[in-house]
Amino acid sequence: MGNIDKAIELLYMSPKTEIESRTYCSILQLSAELKSLQDGKKVHSFICSSGISIDSVLGSKLVFMYVTCGDLREGRLIFDKIRNEKVFLWNLMMNGYAKIGDFKESVYLFREMLDFGVEVNSHTVSCILKCFAALGSVKEGKWVHGFLLKLGFGSYNAVINSLIAFYLKIRRVDVARKLFDELSDRDVISWNSMISGYVANGFSEKGVELFKKMLYLGVDVDLATMVSILQACANCGDVSLGRAVHGSGVKASLHLKTTFCNTLLDMYAKCGVLDGAIRVFDLMGVANALVDMYVKCGVPVLARLLFDMIPSKDLISWTVMIAGYGMHGFGNNAITTFNEMRQAGQTRGIDTGNSQFYVCAANS
Incomplete structure (x- = not known):
């Protein structure tokens, strides 16, 4: 019923020797679904204190819980101990590293996976192509293209979509379009x-x-x-x-x-x-945030355009605009805007005696 607090409470009340592995797996699954790392760690700690051997099934569920909850490091420690032929687990780890931008580690795991003799699937191919695209690894990506065709994945939409994205990323638009045109579904x-x-x-x-x-x-x-x-x-x-x-x-x-x-x-x-x-x-409505976005994207002209549209500017609006000008080297514009802020009476709590100092402070 999704009541993880009660489930863990009962877990601690039960004799450790009478709890089945699938019970631990169920609570770990719920922890992952709720993204409750704290509860998942409690279950892991209970398993360790019970002296239970972490087999392939229980280990896989622990890895799943940790990676899903964002603790990739702990998930990897368990993964390295229980490596098995389950492609799901390898894909989980590869995708976990890809999500945080560590594409090289994903590629390393892919190569380890092949050496280990694990049979890849369409999800593996999709993930590794994204990694090669992000790394600009053209040669390796083309090798995967040929590899997946040999494996018979040429008719999988997800795989071909990943190939299209890969070739577009490396600016081979012609190859991407050819794959797109040949895709029947x-x-x-x-x-x-x-x-x-x-x-x-x-x-x-x-x-x-x-x-x-x-x-x-x-x-x-x-x-x-x-x-x-x-x-x-x-x-x-x-x-x-x-x-x-x-x-x-x-x-x-x-x-x-x-x-x-x-x-x-x-x-x-x-x-x-x-x-x-x-x-x-x-x-x-979301005005200050938009001005801030354009400032951070290096487009102060559009930021100013949006800034001028704000009917009732608050202190945050002025500060974002002034800091944006200072950030991109438009000191004169920053001082002018600061003076406009003073005239608008939006300087409460600010020392207006030295506008140059304020601009420099905003820039820093």
Whole structure:
């Protein structure tokens, strides 16, 4: 019933010699589902104090709990002790390292996996291709391509989608498109990968063409599709299509998604349609955060545009903008904005006697 507190309470009340391995596994599974590392550690400690041998089954569940709860280090210690032929466990560890950006360790485990004689599956291939793409390992990625074809994974959508993403990442758009065209049963991920790949590689017009083909064939679009095509519209200056995507997004309630609104705002701003940008901005509310985002992304011009749209600027709004100018070397703009803040009466608690000092402090 999901009551982990009661389950652990009963665990401590029970004679240690009478508890079956599957009972521990059940509580560890629940700890993982609830992402309760603390409870999972309690169970692990109880197992150790009971003198129970951690076999392959129990060890696998412990690894699953630790990795799912974010303690990759502890999960790896147990994994190294109980390595077995279960591909799920190897995939779990590889994906765990990939999620934290340690792609080299994922690749190391993949090679160990092959040496160990573990039979890979489509999930293994998908993960390792993402790692090779992130590392820019072109030769190794091509080897995996040939390897998976020999294994008969050429008809797996997930695998081909990963291959498409790999080739797009290494800027081999032609190879990616060939794989896409040869894929008989394309899903929305296939279309999204190809469209976003075109946009990322400077072929926004081709992305728009593929999007129109997607609509013509009646393929259902999702948030990722809309975000990619809005980026393409921004790059191409196609505000007409951008407005159409905006309308479709509102009908699908995507305007409630921050990612969609941010991209929509960016599209209108880059296309010079300020009234559209203002309308989107007014509906969003999350203003200071947006200004801060553009500042940190190194686009102070757009940050200032959004800043000027804020009807009631608070101290945080002014501070973010001033600090942003200072961060990117626009000292004069920072001082001017600071003086504007003083005139607006937003300087309570701040020593206004030395604006240059304040700008330097914000910059540091």
